[in-house]
Amino acid sequence: MKQLLHNLGYFFHEAGIIIRMNLLSHLTSFFSMALIFLILAMVLAGWWAGNYVIAAIKNEAEISAYYAEDMSRDAVLRLAEELQKIAGVKEVLLVSAEDAYKRMEEMLGKEARVLTYFDDNPFSPILEIKIDLAAMEQVLQSVQQTDGIEYVRDNREVLDRLRQLAGAVRFLGYLIITAVGISTLVIISHLIRTGIENNREQINTLLLLGAPDSFIAFPFLLTGLLLSAGGGILAAVLAGYALRYLFARVGEPLPFLPLPPLGGLVLKLAVFIILLSALLGLAGSLSGLHTAKSRS
Amino acid sequence: MIAAKNVSLQYPDGTVALKNINLSVKPGELVYITGPSGSGKTSLLKLLMAMEFPTTGTLEIMGRSYGKGQTGPIRQLRRMLGPVFQDFKLIKGRTALENIMLGMRFLDIPASEMKKNATEALARVGLKKKANTPVENLSWGECQRISIARVLARKPLLILADEPTGNLDRENALNILELLVGCKDEQTAVLITTHATHLIPANQNRIIRLKEGVMEEAEA
Numbered sequence A: 001m002k003q004l005l006h007n008l009g010y011f012f013h014e015a016g017i018i019i020r021m022n023l024l025s026h027l028t029s030f031f032s033m034a035l036i037f038l039i040l041a042m043v044l045a046g047w048w049a050g051n052y053v054i055a056a057i058k059n060e061a062e063i064s065a066y067y068a069e070d071m072s073r074d075a076v077l078r079l080a081e082e083l084q085k086i087a088g089v090k091e092v093l094l095v096s097a098e099d100a101y102k103r104m105e106e107m108l109g110k111e112a113r114v115l116t117y118f119d120d121n122p123f124s125p126i127l128e129i130k131i132d133l134a135a136m137e138q139v140l141q142s143v144q145q146t147d148g149i150e151y152v153r154d155n156r157e158v159l160d161r162l163r164q165l166a167g168a169v170r171f172l173g174y175l176i177i178t179a180v181g182i183s184t185l186v187i188i189s190h191l192i193r194t195g196i197e198n199n200r201e202q203i204n205t206l207l208l209l210g211a212p213d214s215f216i217a218f219p220f221l222l223t224g225l226l227l228s229a230g231g232g233i234l235a236a237v238l239a240g241y242a243l244r245y246l247f248a249r250v251g252e253p254l255p256f257l258p259l260p261p262l263g264g265l266v267l268k269l270a271v272f273i274i275l276l277s278a279l280l281g282l283a284g285s286l287s288g289l290h291t292a293k294s295r296s
Numbered sequence B: 001m002i003a004a005k006n007v008s009l010q011y012p013d014g015t016v017a018l019k020n021i022n023l024s025v026k027p028g029e030l031v032y033i034t035g036p037s038g039s040g041k042t043s044l045l046k047l048l049m050a051m052e053f054p055t056t057g058t059l060e061i062m063g064r065s066y067g068k069g070q071t072g073p074i075r076q077l078r079r080m081l082g083p084v085f086q087d088f089k090l091i092k093g094r095t096a097l098e099n100i101m102l103g104m105r106f107l108d109i110p111a112s113e114m115k116k117n118a119t120e121a122l123a124r125v126g127l128k129k130k131a132n133t134p135v136e137n138l139s140w141g142e143c144q145r146i147s148i149a150r151v152l153a154r155k156p157l158l159i160l161a162d163e164p165t166g167n168l169d170r171e172n173a174l175n176i177l178e179l180l181v182g183c184k185d186e187q188t189a190v191l192i193t194t195h196a197t198h199l200i201p202a203n204q205n206r207i208i209r210l211k212e213g214v215m216e217e218a219e220a
Ligand SMILES: Nc1ncnc2c1ncn2[C@@H]1O[C@H](COP(=O)(O)OP(=O)(O)OP(=O)(O)O)[C@@H](O)[C@H]1O
Pocket: B011, B012, B013, B015, B016, B017, B035, B036, B037, B038, B039, B040, B041, B042, B043, B044, B163, B195
């Protein structure tokens, strides 16, 4: 261990020489790994953001109940009282058509001008019912059966759609993780093997001088690690910029979409990608060393 | 240090390079191995570095014998040795100093002493000003001396120098021999192969003659 530490400078220097000896193929490998890690990062970001959105929507345990628009205000108030009595209902709010319009205006932010295309207020007054998530089913049924309620809208349908989408993204994620894993392993292991073959003479000399395998192998291990983790770092940085751009593009026109905080998402993504790339680099190097050794 | 009993070495292609070698070397001894080209000098050194193994007979180096596949013990043995190769085996693209340090990095030499040892060794072979020159820019004789400096810096227990005077003029050859002989002390033995018998100083050194793999020892 001590030896490893005081030879660290030498090992980095050697790794540099190994990379420079075959600069072009090391560079191409580096950039192709950065690219595949970037693709992985973007899919993961979609996966995680999707999960966040689903969780956020699920927590908004809220249903909207529509009633006949010609109902008198008293009748509506009575209806609200009645709904309040249902077990599992936390709060019932009266949202007038004007309120609904204002809310939409806020949600749309800059894009609110689309609302001016309507001659009349396109919204209906609703009763907004906040409920206990666990009691969703019973509450829905009871509300539907209450006299005066015409139509109930809950967010289950939206949730189901989102879940399907998230499922697809997750599947894509697994597929890409597998692909990234295999290709990184193959690239790194091949690089290490050619590196070792190009350095046969030097390795033989070191063997004759009594160098232990670990000493001989370390610069190669480091090379694989640096290339792969370097690709991972580049991918994480690029993914950070790409996400900032995407969030701005998606978040601005759809301000009501509960996107996860960008900083946290990018950090989590960076840690994951960099760790994964380091791990894959290490594994690829080890496999390259192993096959090179068993061939000689 | 070295105890060979009836050792012979036959290469896989059938060539018998050494026949019935009996040899004992103790710490502090200086032994010259001479003989014409192809007589088995390098083969003997290869046995002593555990690059080859006796076909018959027993060979003990540093108190134990070695067999094919005993990677760990063989590397351990080699870390105690100071080999000077006929073709130097310096590492291209590295400076003289880097080459010398490389021979020490995996030995039990404290980091602080490594550079000091290396610079001292360079000074002893008279190449201090070439410390930062890549070895491919050095002359044959300079490479020869760097490869010896690499050995000196390792402070080995057994120096095995294969033809260290080859291709050198008389003066340089004598300097090299002097350097190697100077490494001999109570713990360190020195083995030198050469066919330049006329360069061997006439004193009480041991001289071993090889002829077609057969050994005869003469006290000089
Ligand atoms: N790897 C090998 N396989 C087969 N035969 C070999 C091998 N190495 C050496 N030999 C043969 O063994 C014999 C002794 O060779 P060796 O290299 O030990 O001679 P040497 O005394 O060192 O010669 P030189 O003075 O030219 O260096 C020679 O006949 C050589 O051809």
